[in-house]
Amino acid sequence: MVALPWSKRVFNRDAYLAREGEPTSVCTVLLNGLAFRQKLVSDGRRQIISFHIAGEFLDVQNCLLDVADHNVQALNRASVAAVHKSALIDLMSARVNIRRAIWLDSLIDSSVLREWVVNLGRRDARGRIAHLLCELADRLRAAGVADGETYDFPLTQEQIADATGLTAVHTNRTLQSLRKDGLISLSSSRLAILDWDALVEIGDFNERYLHHGV
Amino acid sequence: MVALPWSKRVFNRDAYLAREGEPTSVCTVLLNGLAFRQKLVSDGRRQIISFHIAGEFLDVQNCLLDVADHNVQALNRASVAAVHKSALIDLMSARVNIRRAIWLDSLIDSSVLREWVVNLGRRDARGRIAHLLCELADRLRAAGVADGETYDFPLTQEQIADATGLTAVHTNRTLQSLRKDGLISLSSSRLAILDWDALVEIGDFNERYLHHGV
DNA sequence: CGGAAAATTGAGTACTCTCAACCAGCGTGG
DNA sequence: CCACGCTGGTTGAGAGTACTCAATTTTCCG
Secondary structure, three states: OOOOOEEEEEEOOOOEEEOOOOEOOEEEEEEEOOEEEEEEOOOOOEEEEEEEOOOOEOOHHHHOOOEOOOEEEEOOOEEEEEEEHHHHHHHHHHOHHHHHHHHHHHHHHHHHHHHHHHHHHHOOHHHHHHHHHHHHHHHHHHOOOOOOOEEEOOOOHHHHHHHHOOOHHHHHHHHHHHHHOOOEEEEOOEEEEOOHHHHHHHHOOOHHHHOOOO | OOOOOEEEEEEOOOOEEEOOOOEOOEEEEEEEOOEEEEEEOOOOOEEEEEEEOOOOEOOHHHHOOOEOOOEEEEOOOEEEEEEEHHHHHHHHHHOHHHHHHHHHHHHHHHHHHHHHHHHHHHOOHHHHHHHHHHHHHHHHHHOOOOOOOEEEOOOOHHHHHHHHOOOHHHHHHHHHHHHHOOOEEEEOOEEEEOOHHHHHHHHOOOHHHHOOOO
16 A cells, blocks of 8 residues: 555635646645636636536646646635645556546546537527536536435536626526526525426436446 | 557548447547547537647547547548557556656646637637637647648638537638738638737637647 | 539527626624 | 625616528539
8 A cells, every 4th residue: 555645725715726827736636615627818707617526636637737727716615635746646656546547537527628618619508507507416416415406506606607608697597597497496505406307408418428437 | 669559540521430429449549630529419519629630649538438428520531540448558557658648648638628618608709719720720830730820721610610619600700800800811721820919819819728848 | 514512691680798786695893 | 783894696778799591602523
């Protein structure tokens, strides 16, 4: 057994875990809470690129890339395990299983990114939000965090907007339309999916890209 | 030296090299020509997810993922080297340098996907197309395929539209607007970037995400 | 030279954005 | 204990970008 030196770090809501353009030194795994990756465009607007739940790597790419190409922020109070990149690389050299698990994590990460490209490029506001809600529900379920179709949902409407390429105002109206149609219920940080099949239909959601059970 | 059994395969324009939902058996490297990855949504519209030039892996993820989560098509007449996934995994186990090179390729691939998410989510039509043109110019230059700001450009307007999340009609009008402003010249499959700095400005292009020279 | 694919144009529509105001919940401090 | 300030959510009206549909021209190839 190889001992892997790691340190726990705790971040408050909205705190930056990594910043675009800065040199990288560690890789981090999310232990508790939620985090997201984002990039800012020249006029200051933000695009959220992915959400992460406990157990996922936030930045394995740091192993080989020396400067961060995006920002990482805590969504709520979150803690991570940070490992020096060289230690992780050594561990991966020594242990085939770990190497494979980490590579698999990053390959599935890519698959999710591809689906997000589709979501932003080819679905309207209702579809984009429906798809996002389905994805999060499915991932939380797979992780055993939520058992059914009701789960804690600490995203603000502005964050949903930044993840779906919409404005906060239009996100608000679109959520209302989903509520009015009896598809979801969302209040005080709690989401209930009332009609899973309909939401899947609207969001054109197919879980294949999540590669569960590989 | 480990011998790697591979076979060359040639594809005509628009031919499918891989189809979503089908089981995977090989990994392919593009030898000649151009290729792209895409996904189709339920109403049949297409979203292009990435473009690939000679020398790039088209589907390393097949090594660990048993079913394709997207389609791969040849953009023009293209040839690839196909390697059985298990052979590639064995080679990666044996050779640290190759393992590192392949992982690096897939990590940069992810970085490009992240930038595409930003492109689709937070830029308008002119910005999206400008960014795409800058990215292709920069990658071709880095690969030594094009020396300057003029290069062969076999994309149809429909393909540009599918890559930028626009319609073909709007893509046409947007290209005209870029031409009218003296930023580009595009005809008979040949693109000239007439004002690189202005195009970079419009597309909010920053080459960092391409991780050249890592 | 003919036919198909690609590019272009026009007119009307609709989705999403912008701006600006207003409301609700909540933690803090006087 | 209540006022205050802040964040997040909601609403309205008007503007604008991008879409749809359908026709037409141009280019590309066999």
